[in-house]
Amino acid sequence: MNPYELRFIEMQNTLKKHQYKVTPQRLAILKILAYHTDHPKIDDIYDILRKDFPTTSPATVYKTVAVLKQLKEVLEIQYSGEGNRYDGVNPLSHPHIHCSQCNKVFDIHCHDVDHLITQITNQTGFTIHHVRIDVSGVCPECNKKKPENRA
Amino acid sequence: MNPYELRFIEMQNTLKKHQYKVTPQRLAILKILAYHTDHPKIDDIYDILRKDFPTTSPATVYKTVAVLKQLKEVLEIQYSGEGNRYDGVNPLSHPHIHCSQCNKVFDIHCHDVDHLITQITNQTGFTIHHVRIDVSGVCPECNKKKPENRA
DNA sequence: ATACGTGCAAATACTTTGCAGGCTT
DNA sequence: AAGCCTGCAAAGTATTTGCACGTAT
Numbered sequence A, B: 001m002n003p004y005e006l007r008f009i010e011m012q013n014t015l016k017k018h019q020y021k022v023t024p025q026r027l028a029i030l031k032i033l034a035y036h037t038d039h040p041k042i043d044d045i046y047d048i049l050r051k052d053f054p055t056t057s058p059a060t061v062y063k064t065v066a067v068l069k070q071l072k073e074v075l076e077i078q079y080s081g082e083g084n085r086y087d088g089v090n091p092l093s094h095p096h097i098h099c100s101q102c103n104k105v106f107d108i109h110c111h112d113v114d115h116l117i118t119q120i121t122n123q124t125g126f127t128i129h130h131v132r133i134d135v136s137g138v139c140p141e142c143n144k145k146k147p148e149n150r151a
Numbered sequence C: 001a002t003a004c005g006t007g008c009a010a011a012t013a014c015t016t017t018g019c020a021g022g023c024t025t
Numbered sequence D: 001a002a003g004c005c006t007g008c009a010a011a012g013t014a015t016t017t018g019c020a021c022g023t024a025t
Helices: A002-016 A024-036 A042-052 A058-070 A112-124 A142-147 B003-017 B024-035 B042-052 B060-069 B114-124 B141-143
Strands: A074-076 A085-087 A096-099 A104-105 A129-140 B076-078 B083-087 B095-098 B106-109 B127-138
Touching: A002 A024, A024 A042, A024 A058, A042 A058, A085 B042, A112 B114, A112 B127, A129 B114, B003 B024, B024 B042, B024 B060, B042 B060, B060 B076, B083 B114, B114 B127
Parallel strands: A096 A129, B095 B127
Antiparallel strands: A074 A085, A096 A104, A129 B127, B076 B083, B095 B106
16 A cells, blocks of 8 residues: 555544544545645645535635644645645645745755754743744756746 | 844835835834834734824735835744734844744744755755744743643 | 535635825935 | 825735535444
8 A cells, every 4th residue: 555545544544533524525635635745725625626526615625624634634834825735645744845936845854853843942941832844945946947046 | 222223223224225215104113123022913013003103004014014024124924824923123034933822922043053954955956045944832931821731 | 313514605814906195205 | 396105995815604405424
């Protein structure tokens, strides 16, 4: 079983475990979130969903995503002013990097983050619940296309 | 001259240098941003501004903040769903920590950030323009008040 | 059978825009 | 004097809510 299918099953199980009803619409949204690594927005999910459910509405997507967010089966990446993005493939908090040219968002895998969090905990005395590390810039692809964009 | 006044003057100079008009409203907004370390929202600025300019409107605040943001004299900290916050005291990108109980936002001073950025640059090949590190949790004050909130 | 979910529309919150008149330069 | 700035209102975008009907359990 590939990791995407695994996520799809995990998400279903979490819904059932918490007595949420598993409807066809929810299954479709789960599947979209489980299989898409490109951090879709609500509208992206809605557009895909509409192919199978032409009468669905954005409200349904918002509601289902809210449930999954609360169950920690999807990570919300807040981008004020251009719609939040969601990561259902890897729902634990992790760093992202956003290209301001092509608007793609990629995951970053970074060893230093744990150390950083320890340092911040010691320094602030906070009980830390969530760490958001988001970098933006221009990705190598876009740099190739337009060399004059380099900083 | 204290550092807040210095920021106030710097912001004025930047406006003048770029041929923006220095109006009483703008001066008042600059002063609010230069002197407040608590990362005010647009509405917070507007509320303070209204004491001296009862007929002003949020649009004016939005417009002035947009100018300052573009001139890099204020740092926008995006919090989707509850209004962005602004840092005019320290307008260079730096980490913040937000308390989910009292909603205060504090600066973090963290040595490891440069190293992290180098690592991310090497790993991704991005030309990095902006780094956002935002932590949320419960601050020591709120932990004292409600010990059961500890993670 | 019951309670929850769906989908429509209206409401909310935040921000941007258009425009007429006023003020800074 | 000229053009930008202000402040009002309206429009725009993202998201939430209310409600009647339908469906999963």
